[in-house]
Amino acid sequence: MTVTIFEASKIITMNPARPVATHVAVRDGRILGAGSLTELAGWGTHTLDRRFQDKILMPGLVEGHSHVSEGVQWRFVYCGFHDRSDPDGKTWPGLRSVDAVVARLSAAERAMTEPLQPLSGWALDPIYFDNRRVTRHDLDRVSKERPIGIMHASGHIMNVNSKALELAQMLRPGIDHPGVPLGDDGLPTGEMKGPDAMTPLGRHVGLDRGLLASDEPGLRAFARLCVRKGVTTAADLANLLPDAAVAMMARVGAEPMFPARIVSLRVLRGIGPQEAIDHAIALKKQSTDRMRFGAVKIVVDGSIQGFSARLRWPGYYNGAPAGLWYVTPEQLAETLERALEAGVQIHTHTNGDEATELVLDVLEAALRKHPSSDHRFTLQHCQLANAAQFRRMKSLGMCVNLFPNHHFYWGDEHYRLTVGPERAERMNACATALATGVPLAIHSDAPVTPLGPLFTAWCAVNRMTSSGRVLGEAECISVEDALRTITLGAAYTLKLDSEIGSIEVGKRADFAVLEDDPTTIGGDRLRDVRVWGTVQGGRVFAADTI
């Protein structure tokens, strides 16, 4: 029953009744109140903790859409174009050419002792190499004997060397598949596009876990990364959640120094609507404070950069076909109806505006059968929604979780190639969502883009592409709105806003501890805000020692 009062240079509370404070009192991992030391002393005997006296506290950041597999990726060689920091705090410089990628892989290869062990890499993005395609011959320069596989940043393409193709029995003529480009010799170039083309290679190059899976060390690594980014709650948006994984997550989450709260969603895959809802209900009962279950994710379409998102007329800017459905309207309708009936929350992945429209249509009909006042079904990504669709979201009681990081990483491509200038400038319309009153979250989809809500907030505030183009100034949002979105906004979409998202009496003692004040540093520098660490459930985690 000990009371700790943390003193800070400034506490940004997200509680409009007392927006800033200097002290916050914590007992049993929860907040007794935020205010002045005099006010809080009224709670009785306390310890005054002044270690944050020159720091800024704000509510623990909430990542509304990521994947715990980010923690696993860092076992592989980082091959990305942009600098990125790993769970141990080491920043890996971005690689600016194919030669630089080959050099880093070669260094990693030389350090390996097992001769046949595959060499795996990730986050390659040849778009930045003037779209010069990487081939097996490039990777053969690293090794001809050891299988090598590099996953692209998008997660949709993999590059392999000749040895890997040979092991997968694919270094042969006669392969006729759109995902397998062939060289002049009639053999695969080593670029494997799409899940079908990647699968035969995965197990030979150590990349067969897929984007969804994590294991015990991966989960801990993910949580350490959360501390470095000021995140105290993160959604793991698509997990199959077999019993063994749930048991592992509960066990790891219960470790006294596990520093984050994970909200893991059961993805509708391999089972039918009724089974998925039943599984979600059963999982919910197994929730602990730091491992939350009970919602269902449905993937409705593909990705925009993969040209598999479902777009409405006039479709893709380069004339590619309209994309792919991953669920039928009938299956979607049955799942939504059963979910409304049972009170299970649904998050739907819709990248294209046609996929979004289908969900709006189906939910509207389902709500007529099962009226629900607070379902908070959430459209995830929802990158191309227009103003009319945001108005429908509002009418239907939906939330939206937009993906502003896309502007920075692929905005130039969207402008030039995928959806063209007008829709590229409208993408991830955060300002429209807020103006319409649709509850808003924004996300990284880590490991697709780096975890880091303050960076995501910077993307939503500035909408700047990596080449420096501002992609639709009208949809930029204020710093204040962005900060609310990465705390209370995301918490609301996870139905956790009564527990987290602001620093006020009764809520969990979850804080992001910052070296800089995000409200005064300037919107253009939001991504430069330094994170000291977090307080999660009253426990202090310094990024330096995590």
Place this chain on the structure above:
Amino acid sequence: MAAVAQLPVTVLGGYLGAGKTTLVNHLLRHAGGRRIAVAVNDFGALPIDKDLIEGAEGNVLTLSGGCICCTFGSDLVAGLMELAARADTIDHVVIEASGVALPGAIGQSLSLVAGLVLDAVVVVVDAETVQERAADLYMSDTITRQLADADLLIVNKIDLVAADTVGRLEAWLAQRAPTARLIRAEMSAVATDVVLGYSGPRALDGKTPPQPLHSTAAYDTVSIAFAERVDALRLAKGLADPALGLVRAKGFVHDAVRGWLTVNVVGKRYSLAPMPDAAARAGRLVCIAHGRPIDRSALANVLKLAAVDKVLEVIPCP
């Protein structure tokens, strides 16, 4: 390159409710000794009638007659790799695609897995609703692409369509499925030899003559043996000619240039491949037509043009 026996794969596509599952069960009940592996790329209830199921092991159901059924969620290629590894216990793979899958794309994925070969893309449509589906705001292009992928198009539930509109429906379908042969069906009842062709114990192994098919009024077969070397490409093209109206033709021939080859014709698509075991002494060919008798004289003409001038025997169906 050494010829290796390849496991034939049929991709079964079509929208929800068209009758794919009924067809799968029909094939399993009339497998003709084939050990069929049904691969399910869908979520939801298993598509196998309960009385056919003998046991379960992991994601694999064992079915009567040595058949199996396996589910692999969304990871189609991983499932196919598993099946390729079991090739010695399977005669034919049937992939039941999800209602929104593009069966042609699945067919292309087969080339990624060594040891598998596409036999045919079979698309089932509900004769009563397909036109309405194809006009659906969301599903229109998906349905259209499914139709365009078909080698064989099973026009199912034909009994639910007014007789005077069948012709118009088939003309509409033929326009959208330009590479397909149309097969009318009720309750997905189409002979296994039509859907899967010769495989398993019926496979032409180059030694034993093909057995006459059990016949129904709906289809007609002709089995031919011949001695001479032929122009295999010309033969295959001739057999695939829409004017001849064959649903399938399969056999092995001694090509004048390339040696012993297998010939496989499904609808308008044909393929030639080196024979794994070229021990045959005579060429063999089995032709199947559906819904109409085979025009013997037109067939004879095709054979003649391919230099098959010494036919040993023609075995019509009883």
